[in-house]
Amino acid sequence: MLFRVTPDASTGRVRVDGEIDMAGAEVFEQQLAPLLADRESPEVDMSGVTFIDSAGLRALYRCSESMNGNGPLVVVNPSRFVASLMKIAGFDGAGPVVLGDARD
Amino acid sequence: VTSEIISLGERLKTRREELGLSQSQAARELDVARTAYRLWEMEAARPAPDRWRLIARWLGVSVATMLLAADLIDDDEATQAQTIAGRLGAGDEWDASVDGAKDFFDEERAAIDRRALEGLVSGAEAVQLTSIVERLRSTAGAPRSEAWRRASLTKELAVEPEALAVSRAAVIGVASNIPSDRLAVVVQLTSELIADLIQAKVGQDLTSCTLAISVLPAFVRVRVAVPRSSARPAHPVGDEAGWGWRFVTQLATRWGAGSEGEAYIAWFDVDLPEPGARPALTAVS
Numbered sequence: 044m045l046f047r048v049t050p051d052a053s054t055g056r057v058r059v060d061g062e063i064d065m066a067g068a069e070v071f072e073q074q075l076a077p078l079l080a081d082r083e084s085p086e087v088d089m090s091g092v093t094f095i096d097s098a099g100l101r102a103l104y105r106c107s108e109s110m111n112g113n114g115p116l117v118v119v120n121p122s123r124f125v126a127s128l129m130k131i132a133g134f135d136g137a138g139p140v141v142l143g144d145a146r147d
Numbered sequence: 148v149t150s151e152i153i154s155l156g157e158r159l160k161t162r163r164e165e166l167g168l169s170q171s172q173a174a175r176e177l178d179v180a181r182t183a184y185r186l187w188e189m190e191a192a193r194p195a196p197d198r199w200r201l202i203a204r205w206l207g208v209s210v211a212t213m214l215l216a217a218d219l220i221d222d223d224e225a226t227q228a229q230t231i232a233g234r235l236g237a238g239d240e241w242d243a244s245v246d247g248a249k250d251f252f253d254e255e256r257a258a259i260d261r262r263a264l265e266g267l268v269s270g271a272e273a274v275q276l277t278s279i280v281e282r283l284r285s286t287a288g289a290p291r292s293e294a295w296r297r298a299s300l301t302k303e304l305a306v307e308p309e310a311l312a313v314s315r316a317a318v319i320g321v322a323s324n325i326p327s328d329r330l331a332v333v334v335q336l337t338s339e340l341i342a343d344l345i346q347a348k349v350g351q352d353l354t355s356c357t358l359a360i361s362v363l364p365a366f367v368r369v370r371v372a373v374p375r376s377s378a379r380p381a382h383p384v385g386d387e388a389g390w391g392w393r394f395v396t397q398l399a400t401r402w403g404a405g406s407e408g409e410a411y412i413a414w415f416d417v418d419l420p421e422p423g424a425r426p427a428l429t430a431v432s
Contacts, residue, residue: 062312064308064311064312064338065308065311065345065346066308066309066312094315094334094335094338096335096342096391097389097393097394101390124332124335128394131393131397131398
């Protein structure tokens with residue numbers, strides 16, 4: 044697998060590292076969704092994500108839909124490029140996935 | 148892998164030596180200053196458009212071949228132009244009959260329009276040729292000596308999820324010297340095109356595709372081709388497009404999809420900045 048999903052006890056966030064594409068999107072969703080399910084303000088730290096495609100972003104969106112009404116799901120520290128993809132996908136508004144701070 | 152291309156400088160030098168001429172004599176035959184000719188041979192400068200036809204004739208090649216040698220068009224564009232010319236029975240689709248130092252681009256556009264009206268080229272072919280001419284118009288002045296390193300790769304890929312990472316590695320291998328913000332876009336969109344094929348594969352006899360990556364001085368072009376019989380119609384725009392195609396349409400400089408001969412092609416171009424210019428960020432408002 045080209046990515047890793049780990050809960051970070053110190054920040055309360057879930058950290059994602061690596062590359063997420065269509066080949067791994069389903070597993071990504073299966074790993075991430077349970078870690079977000081019971082959090083009131085779920086945050087995903089994507090500072091370690093070097094690539095994510097439309098299937099990966101769709102998986103992120105589906106995770107947000109399975110959070111038992113909590114949310115929105117906040118994505119923090121994506122690269123500028125990943126942040127630009129998320130904006131194109133419509134994640135910068137008032138939807139279930141919103142964009143937090145991007146890194147340089 | 149594409150065949151080796153003989154550069155314009157090399158062609159000029161070889162031809163000059165065949166004719167037993169000095170650089171000054173060759174410069175006189177091509178009606179330019181000796182210094183300019185010397186720079187062409189050294190590939191430190193490219194000829195201006197008003198010399199293209201004359202140089203091609205002097206070299207004994209088509210204008211398309213001359214433009215390919217000068218890094219002004221890529222293999223695909225040269226092939227398109229030559230194929231159309233071959234079918235017309237003309238020596239050169241870039242209108243070798245038109246002489247001289249008039250505006251090359253306006254004349255070519257007029258010639259293409261004329262042939263389309265006469266039914267000698269199809270509407271789609273006319274659009275292809277016109278787009279090549281228009282791109283040439285915008286890039287003809289770029290100095291070759293500072294251009295991005297030319298490179299290309301053609302690779303057969305199985306239409307399987309594993310091909311996604313392979314395609315990204317292929318892009319990085321071929322285009323690693325372009326600015327990182329542009330490389331990120333090319334990697335992203337290439338992976339999206341392959342992912343689109345994997346999705347399209349469901350219920351169809353689609354096993355492999357051809358990925359072609361070309362890094363040219365002014366832009367990077369990526370084409371993905373599959374046999375037409377095995378592919379679904381393209382949905383590059385509209386509700387069915389999904390985010391992948393939305394990325395293509397918003398981040399690529401030019402893009403397209405459709406049938407071409409016996410293949411279904413999806414492609415995009417990402418323009419490169421002038422070398423030395425401050426890299427532009429991929430801005431999305």
